[in-house]
Amino acid sequence: MxxxxxxxxxxxxxxxxxxxxxxxxxxxxxxxxxxxxxxxxxxxxxxxxxxxxxxxxxxxxxxxxxxxxxxxxxxxxxxxxxxxxxxxxxxxxxxxxxxxxxxLPKWIEEMADEIRRGDDPLSRDLRPGGKLHGRLGVPRAQQPPRSKEEHDERSE
The missing domain is CATH 1.20.1300 (3 helical TM bundles of succinate and fumarate reductases)
Incomplete structure (x- = not known):
């Protein structure tokens, strides 16, 4: 058994x-x-x-x-x-x-090349203008101002 x-x-x-x-x-x-x-x-x-x-x-x-x-x-x-x-x-x-x-399969090599070039979705989001660009991954519009000048720029 x-x-x-x-x-x-x-x-x-x-x-x-x-x-x-x-x-x-x-x-x-x-x-x-x-x-x-x-x-x-x-x-x-x-x-x-x-x-x-x-x-x-x-x-x-x-x-x-x-x-x-x-x-x-x-x-x-x-x-x-x-x-x-x-x-x-x-x-x-x-x-x-x-x-x-x-x-290794071909798709892993392609993914590694994409990451090295910075063309992967995460790299695109971290670039200036991307969804995650800014301090600690928080979008710039939701970040607290770093200085008085930045606060004045946002309030205008």
Missing amino acids: DDWIQITILGVMSVVLIASGILAYRNKYVAWLALKSFFPGWPGLAGLYLGIAFASLLVLSVLMDVATRGNPLLGLVVLVLFAVFVTSLLTGIVGMFWLPKFL
């Missing part, structure tokens, strides 16, 4: 992580970006690799019983699947802290 519970939990976790990882790579699911304040890497993207690791572990556990019965070709499949498991697990764990540039 315990085996079915573990298999079900592992299966559900792998499906959820793979689906969210694919959506993160396609820029359809970006709520994971909130996790960047806890992890310096890319946890949403790393979820894809962790999901693949969990799924391969699930298949590996099923195949191990069959492979031990003496089928040499199945033993080779188990070996390849184990390599997939180790590679994806390491990539997923490291991805929580850092991912190499070739594993």
